[in-house]
Amino acid sequence: MTKENVQGAGEEEQQAQSKKGLKKQQKEAEKAAKKAEKQAKLAAEQQDTDEDDFAKDRYGICPMVQSQQKLDRALVRVQDLTPEKAEQQIWVRARIHTSRAKGKQCFLVLRHQQFTVQALLAVGERASKQMVKFAANLTKESIIDVEAVVKKVEQKIESCSQQDVELHVERIFVISQSEARLPLQLEDAVRPEGEGDEEGRATVNQDTRLDNRVIDLRTTTSQAIFRLQSGVCQLFRDTLINKGFVEIQTPKIISAASEGGANVFTVSYFKTSAYLAQSPQLYKQMCICADFDKVFCVGPVFRAEDSNTHRHLTEFVGLDIEMTFNYHYHEVIDSITDTMVQIFKGLRDRFQTEIQTVNKQYPSEPFKFLEPTLRLEYMEGVAMLRAAGVEMGDEEDLSTPNEKLLGRLVKDKYDTDFYVLDKYPLAVRPFYTMPDPSDPKYSNSYDMFMRGEEILSGAQRVHDAQLLTERAMHHSIDLEKIKAYIDSFRYGAPPHAGGGIGLERVTMLYLGLHNVRQTSMFPRDPKRLTP
């Protein structure tokens, strides 16, 4: 694109723009024009040297890939570069991870996702001086296509994932250039905290990471975290589908703020107002009343809580379960804990590489669990805490520090990082929680914990419209606002229970990480709405 084109487009739209917008756009246009000039200059320089360059067709900057042609060329992935490919001439597309010129040679480390390989250009029969210089000047993170011969190496290349081979580059073309100045360095972003402090090496703070998430997500650690998280979702669903569950989709825009109306985001909805669902709770239950029997859903839930902690987000992904049972809600607890155990086993067996990759930067103990899952009653937990010196009432909720402490006590006593705490005090649970039939102070409700932090909250639900009305009134909830919900139970409703799991917390705690922003690709909290 030339300067004229850019400004032409600008002029065409001038009238629709505010003055301020226009100024910005002109600035952008000038910037783009400067860049174009610079590139033209570079191209001219290259042409000057082209004449005496025998390798001039073997390198350069490709025109932008605009699907001009269907090239019949196979690209080998970096992870597939193994000694079996030795002496083969192949094409690879990868990023320039690092580059180092050394006399007549240039050493590149090429990266694709979490895999790296060493590549070598040397002045000689296949490469001119100009070509090696061109390679040496390429900016880090640029994407290139190289044609190369795969060579076995005698000494393992410790700094690369592909340790037994290197590439002898014969052609090198740029597919997409990176700007020279990166907002963060990938090697800094994977450095374990504290390490390198003495040598004055940097680590990257969380806001810088999140502000430049596209680059931060390229690190081996991020790649591993989010591949494992994709696995959590897959294991969750596969397990439930095998158990006969049906996946449902529940609306996120709702007409009335349930559960009293606190901590809910308001949406402008045409000429009226609506809210963002704090959970799919009511809809899951309607599906139960509609005879789907066992349902799950995976989707965003929204909490307008002004909590700036390591484990709160204003938007997170809920893995939700609801199911009917025959006679006792422990049938549901068993189903949920088995699902969690299948997830833990699946992660352990299928994501060991990812776990170890994350551990390199964030060391943690392997995640331990029992079969069957340990289930303690709330009062047993309280007794353990009291024995450890905590003072608390019978009907008092657990504070976050006490949850953590109880997690450590349980780990010491039972050697598990996962357990269920059953029969919470009725007073600390939502209005739709089924009271305990033998003691009205308690309820048929439970939380599940990983490494001492809550990842699931659930309960048997009240399935009787009359009792539900009484419980809502007891909680001072406006009955008019939950009329549709209560009415769902008037035409025959089976006993049922369920729970909601926080995906980001499961990933965080399974990996032993310490901030839920590390396991949310684009986290949202009271202070962060971008990128």
Added chain:
Amino acid sequence: MTKENVQGAGEEEQQAQSKKGLKKQQKEAEKAAKKAEKQAKLAAEQQDTDEDDFAKDRYGICPMVQSQQKLDRALVRVQDLTPEKAEQQIWVRARIHTSRAKGKQCFLVLRHQQFTVQALLAVGERASKQMVKFAANLTKESIIDVEAVVKKVEQKIESCSQQDVELHVERIFVISQSEARLPLQLEDAVRPEGEGDEEGRATVNQDTRLDNRVIDLRTTTSQAIFRLQSGVCQLFRDTLINKGFVEIQTPKIISAASEGGANVFTVSYFKTSAYLAQSPQLYKQMCICADFDKVFCVGPVFRAEDSNTHRHLTEFVGLDIEMTFNYHYHEVIDSITDTMVQIFKGLRDRFQTEIQTVNKQYPSEPFKFLEPTLRLEYMEGVAMLRAAGVEMGDEEDLSTPNEKLLGRLVKDKYDTDFYVLDKYPLAVRPFYTMPDPSDPKYSNSYDMFMRGEEILSGAQRVHDAQLLTERAMHHSIDLEKIKAYIDSFRYGAPPHAGGGIGLERVTMLYLGLHNVRQTSMFPRDPKRLTP
């Protein structure tokens, strides 16, 4: 619960209540009290007759299932009641679908999900007169536990799904009572439109269905639709995971309205404003720039369009794909069309019962598709329309009627209900669409159609920050608002393409239905926010 309890709870909360709220609650309390009185009366009546009833322990209303005990009793599912179970004594939990008393006998049809079985109570050794009367008086849709002997029948029971057996009931207990007056009758709700008009039989209009969705979802048709829809999601994900895709979760609350800011819902976000994402587009692309290579996501997307048509919702479920390619975006089209074909095959092979169930109420032709998928260029489509008498310009977008017409023309000519229309005019596509390299009037973009309606829109995206800036300016988009998006492409970006599929549309069109509200459990449109 007694009257005292209810009012006690009311008093406890009085101060927190507005006067209006209080009145409502008192009314509710009175209603509850009346109901309790009525039940007490019924119980008293029963006691009167109990004394001379030898079967009095064989029937009745169970206390609410509150997980009082872990009963060691297996429940057989209605669908498993087959001749192999003949002469076995079993327990079943089901709803009363219909009930008919006839002299000393009572015939019930019991239903669980889409399965039904006939059950018989007859005065005799195992059942008293009072017991048969009790059964005959039970309200439709109540959930009951029955103990019964499975009996083979000589003549098939045409009106039930289990045609070869019936149940001889020996015990019958109510688990959950339905109110007597149902807002709609299930048999009306599954009646094909037009059928029964002469006999004055009712069908149920859409608003009544949606207002009483919990009952409407119990019909065989609804059960089949949403089980099949769960299958669409599962097939979509399984196919992509097999192809090496990673599932991502993208934020729904975003800081800036992309794509110009029209048709976007505003959210109050603490002290500022935010928006609901119209698509995961920008986030999918950031993941591509972050080297995830092939990503998909399944989640809600929001459109504040005041469109009241059969195919528009303000909130629907997007099945989104984005992937890098090597040299040509047709690599991506092939991947998406293959995914769709896998979905069509999976539905055909695994959901035949559901398809036929829906067809009973809403007849349609079986869905046809080709392998490989038919791909036409936009101008070919325009030529077909012109040959059929339509007048339109080369760069004009297709109207909905023209899309429908083209669908019919394509079906006639190629015998397929699924095809791709490629190379749309650049002017009618979003700013981030890659222009055609050979003709700037067109673009590397495509729509996919099922039965003549659009289900996917996609394109090669501009992966170059400079060209993207120019395109955004051409569309008069405020660059400041999409800065983070454009910046994502500054540090090396691979060529990529993708698309977004509307789940509800896929289900609707695959089944040959005519309104997207039938395939959204709890649809949202400009006029509907409930239930």
